[in-house]
Amino acid sequence: MTDRSPQTAEIRLAPMTEANRALVTSLELAQEQVDFVASNSDSLEEANDDVDAQPRAIMLGDRIVGFLMYEAPADDCEARIYRFMIDRAYQGRGYGKAALREVLAEIGRLGHIxxxxxxxxxxNKGARHLYRAAGFVEEGLDEDGEMIADLVLSARADNP
Ligand SMILES: CC(C)(COP(=O)(O)OP(=O)(O)OC[C@H]1O[C@@H](n2cnc3c(N)ncnc32)[C@H](O)[C@@H]1OP(=O)(O)O)[C@@H](O)C(=O)NCCC(=O)NCCS
Structure with a gap:
């Protein structure tokens, strides 16, 4: 899959606003994917109570095609991407890959991560493939049986 097609080049991240909130909460996953990530409405509620949460709409031009959330506290050198989804109708077109590239660039620009x-x-084969291709290295399962993977940003800068 080419990740620099005219379409994926249109992928950008936008902050959450009152105007895009309803569109983000209406995004859908395939039935077999709903357990892979919390619902967007739950994530946005969580973000309301967490000053470190950075929720972003994933935009294709003016259309919202996905949602992600990360945290990058100022007193830490580690960021955490903990929500990531592309609406079922837009999956498989390179948008996830493009959005991951955008969020890593945004995090990199913060300077302290x-x-x-x-x-x-x-x-979750899709997530595993996507993150591995971006350079994330699996570190093992946490106490909840979730795979933790880590990306060293400086290493990535040598091989974007
Ligand atoms: C994971 C997810 C974000 C990928 O988004 P996407 O837009 O479909 O991904 P892309 O089209 O950019 O594909 C990226 C790569 O992953 C691969 N891929 C995507 N889905 C896959 C699947 N189910 N199985 C294997 N590989 C898959 C693609 O082939 C592509 O690989 P390539 O670049 O080597 O060709 C999307 O499937 C999703 O929202 N899943 C449900 C939520 C979820 O699991 N989130 C992650 C955990 S928080």
């Missing part, structure tokens, strides 16, 4: 961690169910 050296590692980015991510976690996913070990049975």
């Amino acid at each position: 050296r590692h980015v961690s991510i976690c996913y169910g070990p049975e």
Whole structure:
């Protein structure tokens, strides 16, 4: 799959606003994917109570095609991407890959982050493939049986 097609080049991240909130909460996953990630409405509620949460709409031009959330506390060199989804109608077109590239670039621009961690169910082949291709290295399962993977940003800068 080419990740620099005209379409994927249109992928960008936008902050959450009152205007895009309803569109983000209406995004859908395939039935077999709903257990892979919390619902977007739950994530946005969580973000309301967490000053470190950075929720973003994933935009294709003016259309919202996905949602992600990360944290990159100012007093830590590690960021964590803990929500990531592309609406079922837009999957398989390179948008997930493009959005991951955008969020890693955004995190890199913060300047104080050296590692980015991510976690996913070990049975989640799509997530595993996507993150591995971006350079994330699996570190093992956490106490909840979720796979933790880590990306060293400086290493990535040598091989974007
Ligand atoms: C994981 C997810 C974000 C990928 O988004 P996407 O837009 O479909 O991904 P892309 O089209 O950019 O594909 C990226 C790569 O992953 C591969 N891929 C995507 N889904 C896959 C699957 N189910 N199995 C194996 N590989 C898969 C693609 O082939 C592509 O590989 P390539 O670049 O080597 O060709 C999307 O499937 C999703 O929202 N899943 C449900 C939520 C979820 O699991 N989130 C992650 C855990 S928080």
